[in-house]
Each structure stands twice: as structure tokens, then as C-alpha cells.
Amino acid sequence: MVSLTIDGRPVKVKKGTTILEACEFLGIDIPTFCHLKQLKAEGSCRMCVVEVEGARNLQISCATPCAEGMQVHTRTERVVSFRRLVIELLLANHDTNCFSCPATGRCKLYQYAMEYGVEHSRFAKYKPHHPKDESSEFFNYDPSKCILCRRCVRVCNNLQANHTLSLKNRGPDTWVGLPFDKLFKDSNCVSCGNCVSVCPTGALTAKAGKSYRIWEVTKTRTTCPYCGVGCQMDLLVKDGQVVGVEPAEGGANPGILCVKGKWAYHFVNHPDRLTTPLIRRDGELQPATWDEALDYVTQGIQKIKEESGPDAIAGFASARATNEENYLFMKMMRAAVGTNNVDHCARL
Amino acid sequence: MTNSIAEVVDADAVLVIGSNTTEAHPVIGAQIRQAVGRGAKLVVAEPREIPLAQDADIFLKIKPGTNIALLNGLMHVIIAEGLYDREYVENRTEGFAELQEVVEDYPPERVAEICGIDPEDLKAAARLYAKAEKAPIFYAMGVTQHSSGTAGVMSIANLALLCGKIGKYGCGVNPLRGQNNVQGACDMGCLPGDYTGYQKVANPEARAKFEKAWGVKLPEQPGLTVTEAVQAIEDGKVRCLYIMGENPLLSDPNLNHTEEMFKKLDFLIVQDIFLTETAELADVVLPAACFAEKDGTFTNTERRVQRIRRAVPAPGEARADWEIVQEVMLRLGYENQADSPEEILAEIASLTPSYGGISFDRLEREQPQWPCPSPDHPGTPILHVGRFSRGERALFKPAHYLPAAEQPDDEYPLILTTGRILYHYHTRTMTGRNEDLNRISGRSFVEINPADAAKWGIESGARVKVESRRGEVVVDALVTDRVDAGVIFMPFHFGDGAANRLTNDVLDPTAKIPEYKVCAARVERY
Amino acid sequence: MEETRVVLHKAGEFLPTSSLEYEAVGGYAGLRKAAADPDQIVDVIKASGLRGRGGAGFPTGLKMSFTKGAVADQKYVVCNADEGEPGTNKDRVIMEEVPHRLIEGMIIAALAVGADQGYIYLRAEYPHVKKVLEKALEDARTHGFLGRDIMGSGFDFDIQLFIGAGAYVCGEETALLDSLEGKRGEPRFKPPFPGVAGLWGKPTLVNNVETLANLPAIMVNGPEWFRSMGTESFPGTKLFTLSGNVNNRGVYEFPVGVTIRQLFEEVGGGCPDGRRLYAIQTGGASGNIIPASLLDTPMDQESCDKVGATFGAGDLMFMDETCCLLDVLENLAEFFVKESCGKCTPCREGNPQLLHLVQKFRRGKAQDGDLDLLIELGSAMTIGCLCGLGQMAPNPILSVVRFFPQVFAVNNVYVRGAS
């Protein structure tokens, strides 16, 4: 354990803890663009700088480990004006038509600009922007909104390990692009959308992203309904409809999802959903009330049970229903129907 | 899985067999690729050149249905070269002599012949796996969906035991479950011979325990599996089916037969979120809520129990499956005490030692892996550490390679194998309703090697008829050397051009899993 | 004024690539001494007070001790021969004229820290040096100085030559290591320092050519001898590169602490055509520009720091009265725009803005507030960029602001340099 003070508050942390983590623990807010919890800090955006007594330069809190006796100040004049300058530098070349940007409300550049009182940049715009790429079925890429935090590149290369996105050119000409300047649709992109999930601005956005503003949605933590990996994710809900999915960090998923988990949520609100019980009458499935349907079910079961015994009935449970439902289903077959003919269809 | 998913990123070598991981379990596939990026060696054994094959140090493009020969061959090399873990084999296993005797018959040259691979690659793979300190094996339906699937699974366990790689961090045998809650459905006793937590129906003590808890007399005879039940419809033994949230009319093998059987039923109850192919045949359809509309838990492939939570209301009058089942039970004269998913889980925990320490309350904070017998138990990330479920020692269960039940012949000269693709899930009831996914991949297809394509005058994109002894479908051709000559591949997701109209319903004698992965077929221009 | 040749001892008097001839002038004696008791090398270097010649002046013995103390199955010694600083030539002279001294130094360093593989990361623009080094390395192998069981010591060590990626920032040690690993050369966050986790994560000693070339003589003559030259805090000699408006441009070796005036007048022979000296850029492209009035500053780190000059790698660029400081600043700013790797925001986005502001002054288009913004941005970069490139890029500008404030005129006025 090492002891230090942050903004005058003493704190004890495990060796190897970064200043940023210690701040988080104390509830001290530190702005970051490039920081990604799952990956080794890169220290490129420089937003998270703090003052460490005795150091000539500002120190980046995301990568600097806490040391015994350290005295850290997170909001000195030097720190605040440095952060303001970083925002201004980024804003100088940022397309600020925020009204039509899908990221409005969740954009970190916007958020910090407000927080640090930057209304316009004193610096000159000098960059030409690379063309937009709207070829993916699921997301758009607008380089004029990119702040080169490189989160997308790191996620694509180090977590998804797909190597689609890369940094092209150097210095001020650096931009995020694809090999041979391909479009997403012509590349090896697997549409996992993890780059979109981590983009702090409107550079990479879901095609469906304009259908909601972040303050209009609630988030519900849940488990992906697709394969057996069991990724954790947040459903974004607006007016009773699922409008998006964000990855969460789970035991099985380091904050990433696949194309199905990320994008294939439309079935939830799909018009094809069954909304009422159906009973076959005159060879046709026709709407019925729950009471009718449930009576119909139980009478059918009871009749066959009386005629042919409980083993003439079999039940197939579901590899997609919950544990509780499967438990209840097999309990129904065994305790209420009286047969062990219960199985699930999941050998496929 | 004996081990946890996250361990793979630390692995020194990874063996993937019969799993198209990056497409069927993409987030595990990504973590395998992370491991490769950090320097882990990768061995992939698959009949198709799946995406992960490109990351592999050794890619063994085996003929479909030859897994066991391959595994025995690996063990042959490992024993012959003295690379196995002697101490582990001596202290923690039984039956080594029998294993040795069986794998003796699988020298590299013979295995290479059977599997259609280079014997040097086999040797290199054996050395890589045996010498690596942390080396997990991942497998999926490419191993299990064979008439010899159980023997395949055993052979994988044999290999891991031989190298002392069970009960150790970063190792283990790790089956990847196809659907989100297969693990949970099995754990919950949705098996004809098991109650929850694999407590046996045949065990009088277990039965007595459940009889006491549920307050009723319970049947003694184990029941029928899905495939057996479908067969039993034929001779009138099964007259009524109650299907909750499944679509066997696309997922079962030999669909034409299944469809006939379902039509013969006296009473078919289907409970689902969509009017599936199966529901369309039902006498009564009950509208269910989907995962976003209810509370509960799923258990993932690494035995981790995790919550789902209600985020939106169910459409119309749809109700959660548990509510519907609760109602049916009540009308059948059985009243449950538990009246919410939380209470049901508490009941499960009280009856299931491996779930004993799991509750809604706890799942808010952590998501333990079972066995987790008590609230203060941390859960079990790695199984069989120091001890196996059967005792101190694990038993080698060697098996000989048996060719798949149906072999190509003059009439049906090709081997058809089936699998998943990235953009769809199972029978597409969910993914098929996403237009973006359908634009990327909206139609069934068959992959065919250029040599075979030339032989039958087939071009990429052309419509072709694929036929087996059980049926025929018309799909698009995709000419590619991802498959070898003599082998064709079809995804099973699509209703139109359903691969399972062709597949063979011959079963593995133990697990009763159909041989989805190999059948004889032919193609022609349509 | 007589040079004091330690690193360049007898340079030009023998065939550079021949170890035989190098031995004849006392070469490889330091290695023999070091190999007799490898364990004490680090102590000897520590006692000598040798400090890095690559620009940062870090105590070499201390750096060695980190790598020596790190436990690992593999360690590396990397020679930084990227010499990307415009106008600097000292490492090139060493490698061309006494390549075996560098090789000998690297072997000693490897013995000291327990490395068995070395790399020379050579600037791409030095094709001739490449040939010389290749020959010298081959010769060293043939004569048993490299390879297995060096001179029967039981110690294995070999050196591989790696041609750089052509970027100035790749001279920064961590960017250099990334580049060696085949990645895009970008500085890494430190800690961990390369000495503990460097090339492929293994402990790696990274030193400048000149630093390494000092090791043989220290081993032969001992730390006391070394301390007898230079200053108390910065002992030894240094190779100084004189460039710009000076008659005798070139690389010269003198004890640290020699004054700029001595170098300018006695060695360099003053400005051409008898013009008046106006300013001196000290320490390379990112060094401070000081007025001629500071000519009596001794070239050592302490004295430089005191007056606002830069010691750096010992470069001195002289500017006479005909030169325009805004032109110079514009050129330098352009250089940093081009050489920024683009990783961190203030350097990537800041350098183009520095250039833009300097250009405004240069074109007489500057307005009120522009100088303040220039200072604010420049100062912020010095304290907040990721690596030395961004931190030091504003130095020339900020030093001109300090010493020559008159050139930053606003409102359609353009002040031409020395005028």
C-alpha cells in the first residue's frame, strides 16, 4: 500500500494503482479522451494531466502510478488552462455542427468544452478532412469529427484483434483509416461495432444513432441473448423501445460485443412479435384470450394424459429461456404432468 | 468449460477443434486472437478454412468426421515422443494402459491418411500442445454433432489429461455452447434423466428429495430425448408436445421427417416470441416475452450465472415464459409457492448444491461460476483442481475412430457439413428480423470447391440443387477453396434452403446428438 | 586551440574498419580489462561520472545499474545512432572514423548488464556509415570480438545493424524501440523505462553512440583520469558540432566546459566575411536561441541551464547579422510540424498552430494577443507533451521571445531579424 494526498485528501491505495484510479476511488472527476480501462494506458490525449508536487511537468493521471508521499493536485490553474488548451486545439479543426451530430449529448469534446468554458477556439483551422465513409450497414464514419483519441484503433486491434482500423500518416496529418483506403464494406471489418461503442465524439456513430439523444434513454444492464459467451451489455431504451446496445464489462467480455449483440436488437420491437394467444380453429390459427388459450392447453394435456398416460406428453424446454423458466418448465413436466419426457433442443 | 474464458489471453498455445470460434462465438474468438497477438501459438483443426485458420500457426484441414483419428494421432505422437505429463498421469488418472493400446493404432502416417493432412503438421501440433504450459482446448459442435460425438468429447478429455492440462489455470477442455442458455437449460434439469444440477432421476435419494420439496410423487423412469420423442410420435407413443421457445422445424436434422411427425401429433403447444415454422403447425400458440422484457438469469458456457433485466414492456398481451408456465401448472392443479424469478431462483438454490450460493441479491454485485454451494463461496473458475468429480483420479476413456454413419458413394459423392455464420443466429428468428444483417447475408448458400464446381458446371452465384437421401433444397453456390474438393458446406440458419432438410438424423448413442456435421450429398445446377 | 581527443583518439590515422589497426592504437584494451571482471564495470562507470551524450545527460552508470539489476531471461543493448537533429554530425564522425570504438563500447556495456544481443539503430540517411559499420562488424566477428564465447570469456554477444525509419522522433528511445519492433515509431509512456522493460518488454540499455564510445577509454584509464577532464558535474570530453555562419564548420572534441566563445573564435574562426555574430542556437533544433552577448557561456549543462542556453548534444549553430530570426523560427516550426509523430494532442495539434502564429509575425499579419497565445501554447507544450520532441519544440520560439522580444511586432509591422 502507498499513501498519498490528492487535492489535500489523504488516500491509501495498492501499489501500482494509477493516480486516475485513486481519483476515481475518491470521487474526483478527471476528464479523459483516450483512456480505455481494458487496455494499457497510452497517454496520448493529455486531458487527464494533474499536478504532482516536485515534478516540473504535468503528469498524466491515467498512467502515472501513485507513489508514497505524493501530493497531487487535480485542478490547479496550470492544469485547468492546459486542459482548456487541449480542448481548443481539438476544437480548431472539429466540425462543430453539433445540431445535426448523432453524438450530441454524449460527445466528450462538447461536454468538456462546456465544463472548461471553451466556447470557441483561438486557433486556426488548418486541416482538410478526409471523406466520410457511410458504407457499413451499421455505422457511419465522419473524419471531420475525429479527435484522434485512437480508442477505436486500439479496440479494433487489441481487443477485437481484427486489425481493420489503423493510424495513417504521421504528425498533424495523422488520421484513422483502413488499409489501402478501403471502405468498411470492402474491408475485413466484422461489424462488431466496438469502435463505435468507444468513440467519444460523433466520428463513429451508429446509423440508428440519430433516433435518440442520450438524455432520452435509460440503460439496463443485461446479458446478450445470442451465443453462449454471455456478454454483458446495456440496453438503451427510449419510450419503451430498445434503440441501441452498448457493451459492458463482464467476466466473459472485456467490454466488447459481436455484430449480433451490438446491432441485432430489432427483433425486440419487431411488428412480427406475437401479441396475443392463438388457437387453431377451422384449420386456422386465430386470436384468443389468455383464459381460452390456457384452458385449451390444460384440457388438451389432461385429455391425452387420461387416454394414454403422462408419458404420451413430451416437453421441449428452451436454451434461450431463463434458468428460472427452464426450471419451472421441467417442474411442470415432472410434477404437474407427471413425465420425465423433458429435454431441450440445444444440441445444435 | 472447465476453465474461464478470460484465461485464454494468457495462454501459450491454443488448440481449437471443431469450432468456428470467430463466427459462432465471436467474443471468445477475439480473445483467442488477442492471445495470438501476444505470442500464443494457435492450432486449428477444421474441415473448412474458417477465419481463425488464418491466424493459426498450424492449420489441420481435416476431412469431416475424422476428429477422433486426429486426437488419437496427437496422443500417439505425444506418447511416442515422451511428451506427456508422467507425474500427472500416474497420480491423477486411471486407464493409461488402455489408452496407450488404443492410440498405438494411430501413427502419424495413418492419421494423415484418414484426416487428409500432412503427418509433419500433426507431429508439430502435438509437440506444440504438449510442451506449452498454458494450453486450453476449445471445441464446439464440430466435435459433438457426430454419431461418434461423445467419443470425440472423451478423446479431447483424454488428450488434456495425458498432458496434465485439466485443473490448471490457462488450460482445460472448453466446450463452447451454441445458444445463450444451453448450459442453464441443462443445469436446470431440462434433461430426461436429470433434475437440477445433474442429480439423477434414477437415483432414489435425489428423487425423494425432489418429491419432498415439490410435494408430489415423481415418475421413476428417465424420459425421452428430443430426437427420441420425435421418433416416438411415429408409433403413437407420444401424442402431445409442449415446446417452449424452440424451433425444431428448422433446427432438427432430417426436417422432412420431423415435419411429418409434427403433423401427426394430436396436440402441439408452442410458446414463442414469433410465429416460427414450428408454431405455424401448432394447435395453440402462446405469446412469450423476450429477454428484454423479463427478469431472470442465464448461465454462460463458462458456468457463470448472470442476470437479465426487464428493460421494456412485452408487446400486446405477451407474457414471460415463467408466468405462462406458472399459469398452466396452476390449471393442471399444481400450485407453486415461488412467484417471481427471484423466488424461483431461491427455490433452485435450495435444491441444487452447485447453485446453492446464488441469489438475485448476490448477482447485483458479482457473477460467480458454479459450483457455488454457499453464499460465501467465491464460485469456481477452474474445475477439477486437485480433484475430479468422480474422485482423486480421472479415467481415460479411449475410443477408436469410426467413420461417419453415411459415407459418400457414387450416388451421393460429396460430404455435406453444416455450421453457423457470423451474421445469423440459430434459426434466424431474431437475427432474420434485422434488415442490415439480411442485406449482408440474407440467403442460404452452399460452399463448393472449384474442382467440384467445374465437375458439375457450377459457377459462383448460380442456383444449385443440393440433395441427400432425405431431401433436397435449392440455394446459391459459393465457389471457394475454403472447403476441400469432395466437401460442401451449408449454414443451417435459413428456412428457405434449409440445410436440415438434408442432414442425417442418426444419433450419437450416448448424447443422442444427431450427426449434423456429416452426410452424403450431391449437387447439380438448377 | 588543441582538441582533446578521447573518443576520436587517433581517428584518421588508421583504417577505421580494421580491428587489427584499431588494436594497434590501443583498441580493445578496455574490453579486455572489462572482461576480466565484468561485475565491476558498472561501478567504474558510475565512479567516472559519465553522463549520456544523446541530449538528456542522464548518468550512464546509474542507467546501466537498472538494467543490470533487472531479472530477465533476455536483455538487450541498443545503440541510438539515429542522429536526426538537423546540423548534427558527431555520431556520424565517430561511426565513420572509429567504428570499432563504438563496437567495443557496446560489448563492454553488454558485459556490464548481461545482454547477449545488441542493435545499432542507424539513421536511414547515413548509407555510407552503414557500409563502414557492416564491414567493421564483420571484421569484429572474424576476430572473435563478437559472436559466441568472445575472446574465450564464455560470454556471447552479437550486434545487428538496423536501419531507421527516417523519422526524427525515432531517436527518442522508446519510439526507437517500437520502431525496432516493427511498429509505427511512437514514444511510449515512461515508466516503465527501457532499462527495465524495453525492447519486446525486456530490460534494454539504450545509449547514444558517443556515450558508448566513451566506455573503452574509461575502462583503460580509470574513472579518475576521466574526471580530470570536463566539469565536476559533467566530466569528460564532448563532441561539438559547429554549423551555420562560422568559418570552420565541423565536429570537434573538447573537454566539457569549453566556452562558446572559444569554440566560435578559436576553433570556428568567427563569422565569414567578418560579419557580426547575432545569435546562436544551442543544443540542436529544439535548443534555445541566445544572443551573442552570452558568448562566454561555458558549454556544460549547468552553465547552459543557468543562462537559458541548451547543452543538448553539443550543437552550436551560429547566426550572423544578416539572418532573420523569424525565418529561422519558421523553418524550425515547419521541421517540428513535419516530425511530430502525431500521438499526443498538444504536439500534433500545437506545432501547426505555433507555425501558423510564427508565420503571422513573419508576414507582418500578427495582431494583439497573438504573442500571448504563442507563449501560452508554447509553455503548455513544454509541460504537457508526451515526449521530448513536443516538450522542446517551442524552445527556440520561447527563447527568442525572451532574448529578442522586438521581433514579435504586431499590426502590420515586420521586424527583420538583426535589424
Ligand SMILES: Cc1cc2nc3c(=O)[nH]c(=O)nc-3n(C[C@H](O)[C@H](O)[C@H](O)COP(=O)(O)O)c2cc1C
Ligand atoms: C525527439 C527526440 C529525439 C531524440 N533523438 C536522439 C538521437 O538522434 N540520438 C540519441 O542518441 N538520442 C536521441 N534522443 C535521446 C534519447 O531519447 C535517449 O535519451 C538517448 O538515446 C539516451 O542515451 P544516452 O543516455 O547515452 O544519452 C532523442 C530524444 C528525443 C525526445
Ligand code: SF4
Ligand atoms: S466494427 Fe469492429 S472490426 Fe470493424 S472497424 Fe470497428 S472494431 Fe474493427
Ligand code: SF4
Ligand atoms: S474515430 Fe472516434 S474513437 Fe476513433 S480516434 Fe477518432 S474520435 Fe477517437
Ligand code: SF4
Ligand atoms: S510530443 Fe509529439 S512526437 Fe512526442 S509523442 Fe507527442 S506527438 Fe509524438
